[in-house]
Amino acid sequence: MISKRLLLVGMTVGAVFLSASVQARVLIQNKGSDTLVNVAQAWAEAYQTIDPDVAVAVSGGGSGTGIAALINGTVDLANTSRAMKQKEIDLARSKGQNPVQHIVGYDALVVYLHKDNPAESLSIPQLAEIYGKYGETENWSQLNIEIPGCKGQEMVIVSRQNNSGSYVYFRQAVLGKMRDYKMGTRDMHGSKDVVELVENTPCAIGFSGLAYATPEVKLACIAMEDGAPCVMPSVETALDRSYPIARPLFMYTNGEPTGKIQEYLNWILSDEGQCIIRKKGYAPVQNVTCN
Amino acid sequence: MFAASGLNSRNNRRQALIRILFMLMTGLLILPVLIILTTLLYKGGPAISFEFLFGNPTNGMTEGGIFPALVGTIWLVAVALLFSVPLGVAAAIYLSEFAAENWFTRAINLAIINLAGVPSIVHALFGVGAFVLFMDFGTSILAASLTLAIMTLPVVIVATRESLQAVPYAFREACWNMGATRWQTIRRVVLPNAVSGILTGVILEVSRTAGETAPIMFTGAAFFLPFLPESVFDQTMAMSLHLFVISTQVPGVPDELPFGVALVLIAMVLIMNSFSIALRIYLRVNKKW
Numbered sequence: 001m002i003s004k005r006l007l008l009v010g011m012t013v014g015a016v017f018l019s020a021s022v023q024a025r026v027l028i029q030n031k032g033s034d035t036l037v038n039v040a041q042a043w044a045e046a047y048q049t050i051d052p053d054v055a056v057a058v059s060g061g062g063s064g065t066g067i068a069a070l071i072n073g074t075v076d077l078a079n080t081s082r083a084m085k086q087k088e089i090d091l092a093r094s095k096g097q098n099p100v101q102h103i104v105g106y107d108a109l110v111v112y113l114h115k116d117n118p119a120e121s122l123s124i125p126q127l128a129e130i131y132g133k134y135g136e137t138e139n140w141s142q143l144n145i146e147i148p149g150c151k152g153q154e155m156v157i158v159s160r161q162n163n164s165g166s167y168v169y170f171r172q173a174v175l176g177k178m179r180d181y182k183m184g185t186r187d188m189h190g191s192k193d194v195v196e197l198v199e200n201t202p203c204a205i206g207f208s209g210l211a212y213a214t215p216e217v218k219l220a221c222i223a224m225e226d227g228a229p230c231v232m233p234s235v236e237t238a239l240d241r242s243y244p245i246a247r248p249l250f251m252y253t254n255g256e257p258t259g260k261i262q263e264y265l266n267w268i269l270s271d272e273g274q275c276i277i278r279k280k281g282y283a284p285v286q287n288v289t290c291n
Numbered sequence: 292m293f294a295a296s297g298l299n300s301r302n303n304r305r306q307a308l309i310r311i312l313f314m315l316m317t318g319l320l321i322l323p324v325l326i327i328l329t330t331l332l333y334k335g336g337p338a339i340s341f342e343f344l345f346g347n348p349t350n351g352m353t354e355g356g357i358f359p360a361l362v363g364t365i366w367l368v369a370v371a372l373l374f375s376v377p378l379g380v381a382a383a384i385y386l387s388e389f390a391a392e393n394w395f396t397r398a399i400n401l402a403i404i405n406l407a408g409v410p411s412i413v414h415a416l417f418g419v420g421a422f423v424l425f426m427d428f429g430t431s432i433l434a435a436s437l438t439l440a441i442m443t444l445p446v447v448i449v450a451t452r453e454s455l456q457a458v459p460y461a462f463r464e465a466c467w468n469m470g471a472t473r474w475q476t477i478r479r480v481v482l483p484n485a486v487s488g489i490l491t492g493v494i495l496e497v498s499r500t501a502g503e504t505a506p507i508m509f510t511g512a513a514f515f516l517p518f519l520p521e522s523v524f525d526q527t528m529a530m531s532l533h534l535f536v537i538s539t540q541v542p543g544v545p546d547e548l549p550f551g552v553a554l555v556l557i558a559m560v561l562i563m564n565s566f567s568i569a570l571r572i573y574l575r576v577n578k579k580w
Contacts, residue, residue, distance in 0.1 A: 025518070027525065029430065038541060041515040042351050048517060057526045058515040059430075060540060061508070072424055190540045212542055280351075 025052075026260045031059040032066020032079035033165050034191050035107060035209045036249055039280045040079055043268055046276055050267060054260050060190075064163030070252055073097055076261050078252040081107060081165030081209075082172075098255045104268055106283035108210040108233035109170055109245040111220040112198040119145045121221035121230035124174055124244060130157060130205060131170070133180040140203070150203040158194050158206030159185040166191065170207050173245045207245075210238070211281030238283035249282065331554040338551025347517040352537055353544050357552055361559065362519050363432075363527030367507060368500045368563065370436035370523055371443065376493060378440070379447030386448070387455040388477055407445035411505040414442040418510040433523040435511025442506055443496040450495065454488020455481055487574045490567040497567075501560050504531040514540075530556045 030040055037060035044056035059065075066078035071092045084092075084099055092099050111122060119140075129137040137143065140153040147153065159181060160167040171181065186206075188194045194208040199216045210233050213219060221230035224244050237243035257265050267273050275290035277283075346356025390396040418438030428434040458481050466476040512529040514536055520527040530552060538549040 029526070034540060037514055038351060041541075044515055045349065045351070045517065055516060055518040057430075057513040059508075059512075060514050060536065065509075074423060074429055192540050192542055214542070 026054050028054060028056045028077060028261055028264060029059075029069075029075045030056050030077040030079065030251075031061065031069050031075045033063040033081040033249070034060045035063075035081040035164075035166055035211075036079040036104075038211065039105070039249075039277050039282060042276050042280055043273060046272075047264060047267065051260070051263065054264065056264065062161070062163040063165030063168070067252070070099060070254060071095055071097060073254065076253065077265070080250045080252060081247060082168045083248075083250065084252065099252045100254070100256055102251045102253065102265060102269075103248045103285055104251050105249045105274070105277040105285055106238045106246050107249050108235075108238040108243050108283070109166060109173070109207055109247060110210050110213060110233045111222060111245075112195055112204075112206045112208060112213075113218040113220055114147065114150075114198055114202045114204055115216060115218050116149055116202050117145070117147050117218055119143065119220065121223055123223040123226045123228065123230075125226055127174045127222075128176070128179070130155065131159070131181055131185070132175045133182050135182050147202050154203060156197075156201050156204040157182065157185045158197055158204055159187050160191075160194065160207075161187045161189050166208065169247045170245070173247070209281070210234070213281065235278060235281065235283045239287070246283070328557075331550055331557065334547055335550030335552070335554035338545075338547040339554065343551060344555065348515070351543070352515065352533075352541050353548070357530070357533060357555065359517055359519055360528040360530045360533040360552075361555065363512070364501055364530040364556070364559065365563075366432050366520055366523075366527060367436050367439060367511070367529055368497055370432055371439040371500045372493070372496065374437060375440035375444050375447055375496060379444050379492070380451050380489060382444075383448045383451035383455060384477060384482075387452045388473065388481065403445050403448055406441075407449070409442075411442060411503055414438055415506040415509050417441070418506055423510055429524065430509070430513075430526050431511050431524045432520055432527055433511070435507040435527075435529075436523070438506045438510050439500045439503060442503070443499055446495050446499065447489075447492045450492025451485070451489045454485040454491070457488060458484045487571045487578075490571050494564045494567050497563050498560050501556065501563070502531050504535050508532060530559070 030044065037058065040056075040058045044058050047054060047056055063080035063082055066075065066080055067084055067088055069075035070078040071088065073095065078099075083101065089099055111127065113119060117140075126137065126143065129135040138155055140147055140150065140155060145153075159170075162168075167181075167187075171177075171179070175181070186197065188197060188206075191208045191212045194206040195212045195214060195217055198204040198206045199214065210219075219233055221232050222244050223230035231237050231243045233243050233246075238246035251265065251268070253261060253265070256262075269285060271288045271290075274284035274286065274288045278288065278290055343356045344361065345358050347358060349355035386396065386399065390399075415438065418434060418441075422428050422434035422437050423430055426434075428437075462480050462484065463476050466480050467473075471479070507529055511526055512532040513526045514528075514532070516526055516528050534549055534552045534556065537544045537552065
């Protein structure tokens, strides 16, 4: 009789699961950029007390993941650290979605160096020779830099996986639209991974969001041109746009947001929401005074 | 009294050597388990508290508890078992008891072996395409559990088939000679004698289901969702994904937190399995042959 009883138990459990499917609260699906994921998490956490009837489900995976989900219609808010490409917008339209862009903050993309690295500043052209295809710079001594503990002074060039918004934006801002990345870079799968690798590798150079800075790594001062004055990455320099590689961070909705999604987005853009993004190490959309 | 010849004693010495060598190798197997468990207990133990087990994550997931992830994993495993155990056991019974030895059976066996060899991230993509998009379940427990169920089906099928075939053929023949049908034989004689092997399959499945990250990442598990799921159509947090994100993506997580999560995950799998293990011991003690 074991089998009959098992069947009965199985059916009961199944019925219980399925019958409880009526939902009382609103679920907002929020997915995308790894750069934004920790801010998105902080917003979702704080919003619990603002509107307990709303549950915000946050997932990472990269800007590309968020955009794909928006195109497939499985997400309410797609986080991206780059603008959607025209090709992606067309694809979304052809599937009946209508992506609407909202800027929710700004991020300084920081070039991270090991703390023993004596380099103080790097220029955009120098970075292009390090990261760009056919770039000449492969050795720290080419920049007249000698790092203690770095064997052979050979650069370990750290980049991101290609569906990351940081990957796309860095290429745009540093290499120019037509140039590809160099072969042989270490492509990490998370913003935090880049910083951790640089922290432990004297030869390394890597880029990641300012929010992932730790006291154990060095932040490079970035100059637009060789010999031009350099600007340190910070919330302030990202906000006044003096830092050369700062980028807007977006949330995309399907059509103009309405109802609970609109309320949530409005709250994100309010002083309270913007103070949260600032506290996480990103620049807010407008100047806010936070306690 | 008789003395061993030179040949005998050399063979005996060689056997003793082999015995010790193989015993050491077996002992090595225990080593990783011991190291993992002691590391987890030592480093993760201090993180465990009532608040940790039954609280929500707070302060950017660097503090607070893991309750939503804990409940989420139980949901995922339970729903996955609901699909894979009946399906897997039925398929194994067909293959072991009914199927003729022909090209069709061989094709099915080949498919099962191949299914077992598919990497979990490919299962994840299949899950997104089939359950999230095509069947329109959305990113939900249902989609994630179905993906997990398909991924673990081979485990259940193979374990069940092996245990069915371990039941001596003479039992079946005796039963048929009493006038019983095939189904009566299976239900009254073969299955009761194979339950312990089937449970082994279920144990393996539970462990794998609870630990997998890739298949649930895109099909139903969320980075952060501080609410308990209310139905199979909700998204949920899960222990395995939580462990992955707090160790790779969230800045400022205290060291003991990931170890604590890992410790709870292992303990949870052990508790979920203890029921099967207890039943298996009971059956073994009462085995009549």
